[in-house]
Amino acid sequence: MRVADCLKIAVVAALVTMPFSTAFAVTVTSTNPDWLLVTGSVGANTGIFALPATIPGCGSENEPNCEPTGNFVFSQSLKIAGPSFYTITDSDGGAATVSDIITIANSGPGGTGVIQFFSDPNVPTLPTGFASLGALCDEGSAGCSGLFTVTTSDNTVVTVEPASDSESFFNPFGFSFDSSDQIRFTGVTTIAAVPEPSSLALLLAGLAGLGYGVRRRARRQV
Numbered sequence: 001m002r003v004a005d006c007l008k009i010a011v012v013a014a015l016v017t018m019p020f021s022t023a024f025a026v027t028v029t030s031t032n033p034d035w036l037l038v039t040g041s042v043g044a045n046t047g048i049f050a051l052p053a054t055i056p057g058c059g060s061e062n063e064p065n066c067e068p069t070g071n072f073v074f075s076q077s078l079k080i081a082g083p084s085f086y087t088i089t090d091s092d093g094g095a096a097t098v099s100d101i102i103t104i105a106n107s108g109p110g111g112t113g114v115i116q117f118f119s120d121p122n123v124p125t126l127p128t129g130f131a132s133l134g135a136l137c138d139e140g141s142a143g144c145s146g147l148f149t150v151t152t153s154d155n156t157v158v159t160v161e162p163a164s165d166s167e168s169f170f171n172p173f174g175f176s177f178d179s180s181d182q183i184r185f186t187g188v189t190t191i192a193a194v195p196e197p198s199s200l201a202l203l204l205a206g207l208a209g210l211g212y213g214v215r216r217r218a219r220r221q222v
Contacts, residue, residue: 022034026156026188027075034068036178046186050179051119053170067180070117076152077106078113084131086148088164090139098123100164100181101141103130104150113152117162119181121127139164145172156185 011039026154030037030049041048101118108114108209126132145163152158155164163172168177 002004015031018032024154025154026158026199028188030187030220031071031073031149032068032179033184037069038173038175038182041173041175041184045188046184046193047172047188048182048184049174050177053165053178053180054203058194067119069119070115070181070183071182072115072117072185073108074113074152074158075117076113076154076156076205077153078104079108079151079153080104080113080130083107083127083129085127085132086141086162087126087135088137088146088162089135090164092139092141096135096138098126100162102136102160102162103127103129105130113150115150117181117183119164137164143170143172149187156187158185160185 028047034055035049035051038048038050049070049072051070055066055068083103083105085101085103087098088102089096090099091097099120101123103116103118104113106113133148136148137144143163143165145161147159148156148162150160160172163170163182163184165180170182171177172182173184
């Protein structure tokens with residue numbers, strides 16, 4: 001195999017193994033480290049973030065104590081008339097009350113889309129200036145999941161499925177991950193953060209060194 005061919009293979013392999021891709025049109029990134037990307041849930045165009053049932057300082061099945069807000073930032077703006085919100089209700093104790101609020105707005109960097117998941121007991125009062133889009137589902141005694149779609153600026157339709165528990169083992173999407181809440185995004189081609197600068201620097205340094213070695217070998221063969 002020629003040296004040039006070896007170099008091409010090495011470059012492709014290095015790019016493929018990096019933990020990011022520049023080919024994806026739309027990304028969704030969680031900015032709250034308490035919300036974890038569920039192992040095994042990431043496919044070609046889908047992924048799930050979950051708030052674990054046990055969080056240090058919050059206890060187990062942590063709804064009575066604290067449930068950190070989920071913040072999910074799109075790489076593009078959303079085609080929406082204005083800020084809006086959905087609710088999830090809980091009628092387990094009798095009359096249905098609001099237990100979760102999911103807001104949608106273009107409040108991210110540069111006007112990009114942001115979805116926030118407020119869980120009890122961190123549910124604010126119903127947000128002013130946001131249009132109510134109704135209730136997605138009712139937790140009852142077993143928890144529930146709802147569904148809605150948003151469209152990004154490049155006309156990508158993204159399905160969003162928030163799910164809220166009811167203080168018991170909660171695994172709404174079948175990945176054996178006990179959680180307080182989960183949210184699945186479908187229609188995005190990746191769900192990942194930007195690579196660390198150190199990782200990118202290592203790749204570039206390695207490719208530069210490989211190229212230098214090839215040039216030296218080529219000169220010796222002349």
